[in-house]
Amino acid sequence: MELRQLKYFLAVAEESNFTRAAERVHISQPGISAQIRQLEHDLGATLIDRTGRGAGLTAVGEVTLGHARAVLDAVEALRQAVDEMNGLVRGRLVVGMVTACTVTPLFEALSSFHLAYPGVEISLVEDDSARLVERVREGAVDLALIGAAGRAPADLDGRQVISEAIVAAVPPGHPLAAHAADGVTLAELSAHPLICLPPGTGIRAVLDQVSAARGLAPTVALQAAAPAAVMQLAERGLGVAVLSASMLARRPGLVAVPLNDADTAAVLALVSAPTKSPALRELLRHCRESFAAPTGRGEAGGGPALDRGAAIG
Known part of the structure; x- marks a missing residue:
């Protein structure tokens, strides 16, 4: 039994027709018929009822269909898992940071991520917050530490660090x-x-x-x-x-x-686009852990510790 035979069997079962199934999986009609017969031989049972105009399933075929789908779904899940791990091994991330903002937890997150996934290339760029936000929106930057008035931009995924x-x-x-x-x-x-x-x-x-x-x-x-x-x-x-x-x-x-009547807070936030690569998801996890770690009393009233001169820029 081969995976391609299960794929062909699924196509015939869903199309109820050998010709349409063959077109769907890009194989000749005699070729798909031969593969289905080989699958039936391996299982020792008839799966397709060929007596009518269409290609219906026998009782054994109905039972086999559910198992075939489960096998093919499991193979696809395995492939996706391997693809994600490959992305972590060979990926590339661009991290943006507001100019002159020294935030120790961010550097700690980058360090721990690099130790865990040394094959991922990390580029660090500095810019003002407005341009960093646009670069995240454009996809040129994967994750950025920005300053904002009141809250992070609503169209991006954001995690407030300091307010x-x-x-x-x-x-x-x-x-x-x-x-x-x-x-x-x-x-x-x-x-x-x-x-x-x-x-x-x-x-x-x-x-x-x-x-x-x-x-x-x-x-x-x-x-x-x-x-x-x-x-x-x-x-x-x-x-x-x-x-x-x-x-x-x-x-x-x-x-x-x-300033008694300045009622809008200055916030420091990590922002990223909604669509995330496996590498970015892992970096965000390291950031959450790093910013949540008890690194000492933060200079912003209980937040993460900042180096002297840190900016909510």
Whole structure:
């Protein structure tokens, strides 16, 4: 008995006709008839009733049909499982990360995945969040760590990593530093020149969104792609930095001032397209485990630990 004979038998049973079945499986009509007869010989029973105009099943053929389908389904499941494993052995993944964002759990996930599947090529690219989202949508990037305002894009599969408020950051002698305990409004913030991350980043999206909602148009005097550069400029008195709270941890040269009416959170999220390769599914599993691991108190209030200068960009 051969698998192709079961495939031919299934075609005849479903078509109830040798000629149509032969066309379906791309074999001649005499060829499929000979293979069915060989299958009947091997089983020692007649499977096809050839006495009528069509090709109906005998009682034994009806019983055989269910088993034949089960065998062919099992073979297909085996083939898919092997294909998936081959994908993990020979696959390629492109991982995107917002510029200047150092998130230790992501690096740990990439490391553990590489150890488990060394044959998968991993490429890491940096960009701003808006462009990374578009590259995920286009299929150019498989998985990206992005910053966003409020939540990750609804059309992508997303897992929120951090959610925190934006804050103002000023040197100790700045007038706003006196409000470190009670905070200031966005209108009060807008009276000063600001230093922020550029458009396309999550922090900037939050600032622009909450300001527009209150009819404000703050002046962004300076902008830099790296949070560390934004902080250094603010430390030198060139403006008020707008960052997330976790970015300012262990930064003695700046005072964090809450923004009382900035009610949209800055989030850091992993996003991927709905259709996932076996390798991407495994990488996502490693990411879930890495971000859930107790790596210490996160600088964003109980989230995963971030390196100094990490950005929700």
